[in-house]
Amino acid sequence: MQAFIYPVVTAIVIALIAALMLALAAKFMSVPVNETQVKIREQLPGANCGACGFAGCDDYAAALAEEGSTVKTNLCVPGADAAAAAIASILGQDAMDVIEQVANVRCSGLCDSTKPEMDYQGIKTCAAAKSMFGGPGSCKFGCIGFGDCERACPYGAIEVCNGLAKVNREICVGCGICAATCPQKIIDIIPDVKRVFVACSSADKGAVTNKLCSAGCIGCKLCEKACKFDAIHVEDNHAKIDIEKCKNCGLCAKACPKKVIHVYPKPNVKPMVKVG
């Protein structure tokens, strides 16, 4: 019996001393935790995509939880309305709708519509290919198609098929990482409600574009004439849409002879073609 008591008592005494030290440390050395910040952080999706403009979810939560913060509650694009509403209720503010953003590639040059200009044998990334005579394709403004954006996207929402980056609008959250990665700077982040866009960014003159790519904007200005809202203009030899003015009517797309103005169908519309 005696043999047990000494070690047990010793262990208990050590444990008590350690517990006392920990209790004191917790009392005097504690870092104040903002409970609001923790609550807000729980509502955020944790993708750390940076779409809000902060260096990650923790940073955004901290900025929101600060006393007298004027940071808007609807900046989290991946979290969408649910996160915005939850954050607003935590902070006791009115809920604001999240303006959902989506990435959009301003090029429609598939492998069939343009020609390669050289047999590029270097590193298979867009940034490297661009350093050699502006890219292996004949058009120096369009998508190079080695998929730098595909590798950068944290959601798998963009992929290169047939030499052109395509965005899956269902998955895309509009964080803008692809737009920052693209060496050609042809990826735009636009509000999800805008469904009409020009899929070309060639600054070559119309005749040159016509020769290089069968799907390029030739700057004919028919869209300008068709638009009733003064929302589309030809600048740098290709049409550009002013997203503030565009009403999604699609008249420009109908007028376009090269079919480079694309119109996305409205979400939740029944498909036109019946299957089966």
Place this chain on the structure above:
Amino acid sequence: MGFSKHLNGVHVNHSKNTAGLPIIPMPAPEKVYIPMSQHIGAPCTPVVKVGDAVKTGQIIGDSDARTSAPIHSSVSGTVEAITQGMTQAGKIDTIVVIKSDGKRELADTVVPPEINSFEEFVAAVRASGVVGLGGAGFPMGTKFNIKPGTVEYLIINGAECEPYITVDHAAMLEFTRDIIDGIRATMKWLQIPKCYIGIEGNKPDAIAKFNELLKGDESIKVHELRQIYPQGAERVIIYETTGRIVSYGMIPWNAGCIVANVTSMLKMSHYLKTGLPLVSKYITVDGDIVVHPQNVLVPIGTPIADVIDFCGGLKEEPGKIILGGPMMGRATPSDEYSVCKSNSAILCFSKAFSNQRKETACINCGRCVAACPMSLMPARISRAFKDKDVEALKELDVLYCMDCGSCAYVCPARKPLNFEFRQAKAMVMEASKK
């Protein structure tokens, strides 16, 4: 830089097929396409208008910037167009198109310059339009615009370490006296006490000729360089001749040296004697599919296709056309681009010869480390580049890389190492800007 007395390098196949051949002047082509940016620094703005009559040696582009060199018409004729277009440097640039009348008449401005002071000498060098003709394209006028007496060594780069190219060799044999006169003028006006002429050991006839003409002159010495690539790189030749080290961020002037290519010196010397600016360039045309490989004197702005035609054309469809040497030159996607000041070779290779072998995984053999003249660790830099690790890239001194391609040449896994480092350098530069 290690314990060895010499810097690392690789033994490349010299392939100097055109060695010993004379330089053949090429007649003026039908049209010349002269880009307005053929040097490092500010691009020139055209000073002629469409329809103007121009003569050989007349200034057609100039700039007020400190780092720039004027551009002269290489033929006589009329300016047909001034357009924007892609040049052989891979950039979009203003191009002056001149239709030649075939006479190549000299302009009235072509008279020997009068030089009585240092300022006049620098102005004359700038007016000659000479840039670093070895490939760098740094304007000579800017390089020489220093305080006289601050430089200890003038180093003339006649290494020509790149395979195939033999124009510097041919120029050294043909115009030895002119080169020496240019060196003496530079040494006189810049007050440089000593000069080294670095020539690689595979050109014994050039070394002998210089030694013969320089007998009794102690200030100019011929330095025989080892036959190893890249002896002609600026930092390497400074180290090999003077033992001085030029680190990153320094220019040779900080180490008391000025390096000039031997052809640049020759063209400058020609300008001082005759007043004819840089309007034509010595070019080696070689490669396994060229019918008559030879050294040609080409008017600047001549389309590559015309130069190849002058050499008898090609035996078959080319797989690769390289402007410059095979180690550091750039492959060009089209033969429509024109020859510019910093080109020294046009190499045409067949598809079978130029086919790249497939890249395999790195086996950590360390041959790239043994080959790097700057004692970097290419394999580790490559890994850091794959990880996009800017901090590691900085630590591994990727900015010291001078793109000589020795690592990629020896790599048994055929990794495009120096191409990766070019991207890595851009990445580091961009990160440091933020």
